[in-house]
Amino acid sequence: MTPERARAAFRDGQVAPTTGWADGYAQANLVSVPKDFAYDVLLFAQRNPKPCPLLDVTEAGSWSTAVAPGADLRTDLPRYRVWAQGELVEEAGDVRSWWRDDLVTFLIGCSFTFEAALLEAGVPVRHLEQGRNVPMFRTDRRCRPAGRLHGDLVVSMRPVPAELVATAVTVTAAVPAVHGAPVQVGEPGRLGITDLSEPDFGDPVDLHDGDVPVFWACGVTPQVAIMESRPPFAITHAPGHMFVTDVRDVDLRVS
């Protein structure tokens, strides 16, 4: 499955979480806001690089991106969310009717990108095994605010066999552009997460005996900041329903 074919399927109406799609290619979170709000989002990303590693920022009004030439950011994701004053207005598979000339789009690295590398290193990815979306949780850690934008850190959780936690850390530390190393290992309560079976976004996933919950910063973080900060208008992806880029995973690895 090439990124181009994945995007074509979503453009043609298919709806699915993109975990496991177009293996070997980076996936991205999408946040589009009016130009007037773009400085705050850009500064929020600069100040919170673990949840918000930027892969691209478009020109105002443009639905093209350097990380996937030929793609249309208004149609090529499986599922979008449209927001007004921080309230969800619509979930849709196509946002052409909502598009505005002043929208600046931020594409933010997604941890789905490193799942192929985890598998390659022998680390099982439980939500893939169980055919589910990754579970995501709001934490009680505040992001560093920027202008009008403020909110809690969101994390994704993957159960990892205890003897493979170190491998999972080193594999993901090598790709800071898609959230990098975990923010925490093994203590959900210390992040304000009370019940692993009740994620705020995505699906619950079953831990095997000997699995430890590992938490990575998540690109849904700016979406939560938008819910809380209530900009007049925004479009985002639906959690887990990402933009598949033409950038190869390996090109994001450092060292």
Add this chain to the structure above:
Amino acid sequence: MTPERARAAFRDGQVAPTTGWADGYAQANLVSVPKDFAYDVLLFAQRNPKPCPLLDVTEAGSWSTAVAPGADLRTDLPRYRVWAQGELVEEAGDVRSWWRDDLVTFLIGCSFTFEAALLEAGVPVRHLEQGRNVPMFRTDRRCRPAGRLHGDLVVSMRPVPAELVATAVTVTAAVPAVHGAPVQVGEPGRLGITDLSEPDFGDPVDLHDGDVPVFWACGVTPQVAIMESRPPFAITHAPGHMFVTDVRDVDLRVS
């Protein structure tokens, strides 16, 4: 020499390039622009991360920074440049009289930061041996523009013994926050540099027999973009006369 004492010396009027000062602490390029221009600078940095790795972005009007609590960005650098419409208006050791309530300050990583690590790895740093500022060159490579901001890539050059080039690459690749790995090794002509003895900024440095010129992206790049793009007002550091932060080198190392 602590960062605090270095800054105090500059605040008290000492003027010197900061190469070799406060070993073990990160140094930063400074660019201050009116809020109206700040989005363009922030986007320019996002699109050109090698020359413009951001260490901090201040609130408008503030002369404080998270990377050196207690410092005053208007007085604590050894030398500033003040710009109007892209023209140099003044060089000064103190810019309090030029400060404006709408100035947003960008602190950008500086390659002086990795010189201690080079020395530690056995790589000689010729401009330090020769008691000079590092030589910097405008190249013929264009940066990716952002809004009203556009300009050529600027590089710093360090002669490295041929058998130590690989070491210099790996040591600096580990610190992307201060420009990371070289952009080019060994072919000044391919960057549009015709004469290594005539740098555009800083001092010429002598190559020893067996030395190869190695080029790193340089934080003077946004300064050159400001000269070319002519914003109404800007303050920058004078090349080589950096802001010494409280951030330790080692805390910027990845992997």
